[in-house]
Amino acid sequence: AQTVTQSQPEMSVQEAETVTLSCTYDTSENNYYLFWYKQPPSRQMILVIRQEAYKQQNATENRFSVNFQKAAKSFSLKISDSQLGDTAMYFCAFMKPQGAQKLVFGQGTRLTINP
Amino acid sequence: DGGITQSPKYLFRKEGQNVTLSCEQNLNHDAMYWYRQDPGQGLRLIYYSQIVNDFQKGDIAEGYSVSREKKESFPLTVTSAQKNPTAFYLCASSRDRALGYGYTFGSGTRLTVV
Numbered sequence: 001a002q003t004v005t006q007s008q009p010e011m012s013v014q015e016a017e018t019v020t021l022s023c024t025y026d027t028s029e030n031n032y033y034l035f036w037y038k039q040p041p042s043r044q045m046i047l048v049i050r051q052e053a054y055k056q057q058n059a060t061e062n063r064f065s066v067n068f069q070k071a072a073k074s075f076s077l078k079i080s081d082s083q084l085g086d087t088a089m090y091f092c093a094f095m096k097p098q099g100a101q102k103l104v105f106g107q108g109t110r111l112t113i114n115p
Numbered sequence: 116d117g118g119i120t121q122s123p124k125y126l127f128r129k130e131g132q133n134v135t136l137s138c139e140q141n142l143n144h145d146a147m148y149w150y151r152q153d154p155g156q157g158l159r160l161i162y163y164s165q166i167v168n169d170f171q172k173g174d175i176a177e178g179y180s181v182s183r184e185k186k187e188s189f190p191l192t193v194t195s196a197q198k199n200p201t202a203f204y205l206c207a208s209s210r211d212r213a214l215g216y217g218y219t220f221g222s223g224t225r226l227t228v229v
Contacts, residue, residue, distance in 0.1 A: 045220035
């Protein structure tokens with residue numbers, strides 16, 4: 001079974017700083033998908049970024065980018081020029097492409113952006 | 116606009132009662148999922164359904180039941196057998212044929228035992 005580990009329960013940075021959230025996972029699969037979801041205080045889950053394991057290039061979405069290290073099974077999220085609205089829980093998640101497409105989530109990292 | 120609607124937003128259950136959480140989607144998605152969220156534990160899968168009239172247990176199905184009589188609807192019943200039901204419940208759906216695009220989530224239901 002796949003597992004996802006987020007080793008940072010909480011992080012806090014100043015507005016406009018860059019912050020990196022860590023995620024590692026364990027799988028024997030060669031092809032899979034990785035995601036970062038954001039859950040603000042409203043508790044609505046929002047997809048931040050998605051990475052396909054067979055693609056070497058790291059995914060980017062505006063101020064959000066990932067560092068995908070397949071051999072190390074690491075998938076960190078970098079937030080540049082952090083904003084107050086980035087304050088949220090962030091979840092790393094794994095999905096196999098076959099079958100039921102179940103998402104396996106990490107425990108989450110609570111990120112606070114301070115003014 | 117298409118999306119997933121969960122109701123109610125807040126729900127209170129007395130000891131020994133069964134309660135049903137509603138989840139409706141108008142995205143024409145084939146697959147639907149129920150997750151439970153507890154502090155410090157992330158999201159854990161309760162049940163999922165890939166097609167109408169079929170569903171499978173997830174990692175923590177004990178004390179829960181579901182049905183999938185319509186493509187749009189996937190209600191979750193929390194039975195009296197669930198010993199610690201106080202949690203935040205999230206429903207989600209995905210396009211079964213568009214692999215790897217993740218989920219669309221509802222806004223959740225907060226269940227509290229009183």
